[in-house]
Amino acid sequence: MDIKLSEQAHMLKDSNLFVNPSEGMSLLEKQKIFLVLAGRKQVTEVYSGHWEQLSPNERRTVADDPKEVAALLDALGLSYRLQPQEHTVAATIALDQTVLDHYFDIASRSNNDLELGKLFGYPQTAAEGFIQNKHLDTATQDKVIAAAGLPDYFATFFLSTDHYQEEIATLKEWYSLLEQYGLVAS
Numbered sequence: 083m084d085i086k087l088s089e090q091a092h093m094l095k096d097s098n099l100f101v102n103p104s105e106g107m108s109l110l111e112k113q114k115i116f117l118v119l120a121g122r123k124q125v126t127e128v129y130s131g132h133w134e135q136l137s138p139n140e141r142r143t144v145a146d147d148p149k150e151v152a153a154l155l156d157a158l159g160l161s162y163r164l165q166p167q168e169h170t171v172a173a174t175i176a177l178d179q180t181v182l183d184h185y186f187d188i189a190s191r192s193n194n195d196l197e198l199g200k201l202f203g204y205p206q207t208a209a210e211g212f213i214q215n216k217h218l219d220t221a222t223q224d225k226v227i228a229a230a231g232l233p234d235y236f237a238t239f240f241l242s243t244d245h246y247q248e249e250i251a252t253l254k255e256w257y258s259l260l261e262q263y264g265l266v267a268s
Contacts, residue, residue, distance in 0.1 A: 083262065090119050090158055091263035099146050099154050100130045107235045109267060113260050118175055119158065120259055123203030125185045131170035143169045204239045205249050211242025218243055226250065232257055236266065 094100070100111035114126040130146040148164050151171045155162045161179040163186070165172040176182040181201070188197045199209025211217045217240040218226060224234065226241060230250045236257060241249050260266050 087116075087120055087263060091116060091265055093154070093158060095264060097154055098132070099151055100128055101132065102129075103131065103133045103143055109265055110235055113236055113256075113265050115158070115160070115175060116260065116263065116265050117203060117256060118160065118177060120263075121177070122256055122259065123201075124181050125174065125176045125201040126203075127172065127174050129170040129172050145169060145171045147171075199239075202239070203252075205245070205252050207242050207245035208239050208249050208252075211244065212240045216243045217241060218246060227253065230254060233267065236260065 094112045094116060095109075097112075100115060101108050102110045111128040111130065114123070114128050117123045118126050130151050131143040132146060133141045134144045135141045145166060145168065148166050148171050151164060151173060152162070155173065155175060160175045160177065161182045162173050162175040163182065165174075174182065174185065176185060185198075185201050188194045188201070195213045196206070196209050199212065200206065204212075208217070217223075223238075223241050223246075226246055227234070227238070227250075230253070232250075232253055238253055239249075257266065
């Protein structure tokens with residue numbers, strides 16, 4: 083294991099930030115961040131918020147403190163752009179500012195899904211399938227992911243209808259890496 087990645091994984095796991103409040107998805111945002119740190123994605127978008135209990139039967143998500151979010155991302159050595167929102171702090175992150183600037187340049191243009199998919203670490207066939215609307219529907223994708231021995235909730239992408247068997251290899255590699263560094267639900 084890489085010592086620096088191990089330290090970053092512990093920092094992420096120990097943080098109360100970027101905890102997805104939805105059932106079974108608590109590590110999802112942290113997984114996406116780690117995949118950037120590990121070089122599997124050049125860019126990702128993540129969200130940091132937490133549950134606020136309004137009454138015994140009612141709760142809502144509220145944004146985490148943007149200063150705390152920035153401090154964690156700084157400590158991890160990431161470049162980022164924060165967009166505070168009512169219920170979360172959205173963060174677009176990359177390993178360096180040049181890549182982050184490139185992402186925002188591409189995102190500002192139309193017909194950019196293939197380039198964006200590459201920055202997000204998606205296989206080209208998956209990005210092309212998404213663009214051409216030739217991707218698995220959610221129910222089928224869930225079955226394919228389960229059949230591959232992967233959990234319901236971790237950082238994924240739309241699998242293409244024509245190449246999903248090859249694309250599963252990327253998801254398996256991502257999951258194995260996340261598992262190795264302790265960033266999967268036990």
